[in-house]
Amino acid sequence: xxxPERREGGVDPSRESQxxxxxxxxVTDRQLEILxxxxxxxxNREIGEALGISxxxxxxxxxxxxxxxxxxxxxxxxxxxxxxxxxxxxxEPDGASAQVDLPATVAERP
Numbered sequence: 470x471x472x473p474e475r476r477e478g479g480v481d482p483s484r485e486s487q488x489x490x491x492x493x494x495x496v497t498d499r500q501l502e503i504l505x506x507x508x509x510x511x512x513n514r515e516i517g518e519a520l521g522i523s524x525x526x527x528x529x530x531x532x533x534x535x536x537x538x539x540x541x542x543x544x545x546x547x548x549x550x551x552x553x554x555x556x557x558x559x560x561e562p563d564g565a566s567a568q569v570d571l572p573a574t575v576a577e578r579p
Contacts (some may be wrong), residue, residue: 496537503522508550513527531546
């Protein structure tokens with residue numbers, strides 16, 4: 470298995486943020502895959518079924534993610550990942566674009 474080339478400063482190119490930032494991403498590719506699933510609102514059981522791993526393994530990944538990102542919960546971990554460009558936004562539901570009907574504002578009401 471080939472070793473990913475390293476850039477100056479020891480940053481693995483495969484673990485850079487998607488916005489081209491040279492800061493290394495503290496989570497592994499698998500952990501990022503877990504976070505993407507969390508961003509879609511999936512439970513640990515659903516993530517495990519989708520990835521072919523046990524619910525306990527997903528929970529262990531989440532524990533490691535929370536520690537690495539200094540997050541107190543899974544929502545904060547997703548916000549950190551989105552804020553650093555590791556997960557692109559907007560996040561759309563699987564296979565469909567979400568359209569939300571918002572209520573009219575006071576100025577738009579008759």
